[in-house]
Amino acid sequence: MSATSLREGRSDPAAHSISLVLNGQPRQLDVLPWTTVLDLLREQLDLTGSKKGCDHGQCGACTVLLDGKRVNACLTLAVMLDGRDLTTIEGLANGDQLHPLQEAFVRHDAFQCGYCTPGQICSAVGLAREGRAQSRDEISELMSGNLCRCGAYNNILDAIEEALPATRGEGGA
Amino acid sequence: MNPFAYSKPAAVNEALRLAGPNARFIAGGTNLLDLMKENVTRPERLIDINGLPLRGIDATASGGLRIGALVSNADLAWDARIEQRYPLLAQAILAGASPQLRNMASTGGNLLQRTRCYYFYDAGVPCNKREPGSGCPAKDGLNRIHAILGASDDCVAVNPSDMCVALAALEAVVIVAGPQGERRIDFADFHRLPGDTPERDNVLADDELILAVELPAEGFAAHSRYLKIRDRASYAFALVSVAAALELDGGIIRAARLALGGVAHKPWRRQEAEEVLIGKPASDETFALAADLLLEGARPLAHNGFKIELARRAVVRALGDAAHSIQHQGGRP
Ligand SMILES: Cc1cc2nc3c(=O)[nH]c(=O)nc-3n(C[C@H](O)[C@H](O)[C@H](O)COP(=O)(O)OP(=O)(O)OC[C@H]3O[C@@H](n4cnc5c(N)ncnc54)[C@H](O)[C@@H]3O)c2cc1C
Ligand code: SF4
Ligand code: FES
Ligand code: FES
Numbered sequence: 001m002s003a004t005s006l007r008e009g010r011s012d013p014a015a016h017s018i019s020l021v022l023n024g025q026p027r028q029l030d031v032l033p034w035t036t037v038l039d040l041l042r043e044q045l046d047l048t049g050s051k052k053g054c055d056h057g058q059c060g061a062c063t064v065l066l067d068g069k070r071v072n073a074c075l076t077l078a079v080m081l082d083g084r085d086l087t088t089i090e091g092l093a094n095g096d097q098l099h100p101l102q103e104a105f106v107r108h109d110a111f112q113c114g115y116c117t118p119g120q121i122c123s124a125v126g127l128a129r130e131g132r133a134q135s136r137d138e139i140s141e142l143m144s145g146n147l148c149r150c151g152a153y154n155n156i157l158d159a160i161e162e163a164l165p166a167t168r169g170e171g172g173a
Numbered sequence: 174m175n176p177f178a179y180s181k182p183a184a185v186n187e188a189l190r191l192a193g194p195n196a197r198f199i200a201g202g203t204n205l206l207d208l209m210k211e212n213v214t215r216p217e218r219l220i221d222i223n224g225l226p227l228r229g230i231d232a233t234a235s236g237g238l239r240i241g242a243l244v245s246n247a248d249l250a251w252d253a254r255i256e257q258r259y260p261l262l263a264q265a266i267l268a269g270a271s272p273q274l275r276n277m278a279s280t281g282g283n284l285l286q287r288t289r290c291y292y293f294y295d296a297g298v299p300c301n302k303r304e305p306g307s308g309c310p311a312k313d314g315l316n317r318i319h320a321i322l323g324a325s326d327d328c329v330a331v332n333p334s335d336m337c338v339a340l341a342a343l344e345a346v347v348i349v350a351g352p353q354g355e356r357r358i359d360f361a362d363f364h365r366l367p368g369d370t371p372e373r374d375n376v377l378a379d380d381e382l383i384l385a386v387e388l389p390a391e392g393f394a395a396h397s398r399y400l401k402i403r404d405r406a407s408y409a410f411a412l413v414s415v416a417a418a419l420e421l422d423g424g425i426i427r428a429a430r431l432a433l434g435g436v437a438h439k440p441w442r443r444q445e446a447e448e449v450l451i452g453k454p455a456s457d458e459t460f461a462l463a464a465d466l467l468l469e470g471a472r473p474l475a476h477n478g479f480k481i482e483l484a485r486r487a488v489v490r491a492l493g494d495a496a497h498s499i500q501h502q503g504g505r506p
Binding site for chain 2: 137
């Protein structure tokens, strides 16, 4: 659906009014029931950090943090955000101070094209908060929801392995 | 996605009142929205059930656990009681999908996820499950992932769930509510074989809501194993999977449960395959007997013949691992 038709949705009688906290800010939005969170972010709110890789839950490029938990924005409806707390890649840094996982990704060159990166980082923030991954193998298994077509996996794992102790439990969201 | 009306009831009664053939409940949305994007499902109304009080995991009077339909797959797999008392279930869930999807996916939705048959997902081609009477292109087409057991002339699709294979082995009970009140459905009777009505995956009616899944007290915690064989190490559906559970007494099998995933329209169990194990030593020879019985009557299609031998070996391997209490992350070999 094009950006224009979504914007027109604001006066559409089918639109629902929702309140949420988006990247720390309370927001009130009118959304059409069939708009996904990913389309809301990218087309309506100009938050294009979350990427659309597959639009079917198969790649993880759209990973965001909903109430602190990592989810796929492409398979979540915007109308279901009412009353919830959403953090995207745009909301991780504190001003100019990058999130430890963002810093680690830069330090380890954990990308080539960068398309999967926002999803990888949000997913890693969720992983840290879950506190279930200790070993590199466990990180790898629990990051399997994020594909990287450039195959930057080794550096991605290095970055997460390094930043995990600093991030664990805190979650950054 | 087609336009639809949206409502979010706060009570079960209200949700049931809104239900009907043109409406769909939405929980995690991970299967339903996928199918709606492909125009495979085009509901006129979505009933968001996330406002219903179905998120608890509670002890039952008979010593088991009652899992609310809205408990997420992640919360269930990582619940301390499930990890300790029903590791088979935790393993199966963690072998499925991705961490993101498991955060979203619900217990009820997992039971109702639809087949991953490529033709079912492609609204541009015939499919008896999607459009009854239109034909089954999978039967003589690309059928590498399809059924070797219990299939019909009308449909050779498999149930893709990992969690359900463990629930079948654990003999869970599905509790549903409908206009007539509540009913309890044994897990073995919940999903069905395709026969000549492949459009029906299970026995739930359009106006029925899953409230909970109940686990009996026995969880086979000491000796169980979920083994999943797939095309890549993680984040892929099963080609074949096995839920194996044993009760041992000095190396002799006292009780056994065995269910196969990825091979039929429902988790595949057979009483004879479990009974043959009782009273015998936990050895590969014994396990092979069970594997042969479980796979009796298996029929290959053009591209999935490999599944028969794969399943046979996976059963022997899973039973062996269960006997030796060997478990691997994400159900891996
Ligand atoms: C890329 C990908 C990979 C996956 N890999 C795996 C895998 O390896 N193994 C595996 O097992 N699964 C896998 N899944 C499937 C996933 O587990 C299911 O999509 C999920 O469990 C469905 O739960 P949900 O809550 O999101 O259901 P929804 O999508 O919300 O609903 C599914 C269906 O159930 C109905 N429904 C939901 N709750 C109720 C209720 N309480 N009562 C009545 N009806 C209800 C809905 O109306 C709908 O028809 C994968 C999914 C994706 C997208
Ligand atoms: S196997 Fe079943 S789901 Fe697949 S095309 Fe045939 S009828 Fe449709
Ligand atoms: S775009 Fe959401 S998982 Fe690929
Ligand atoms: S860096 Fe290109 S897809 Fe991951």
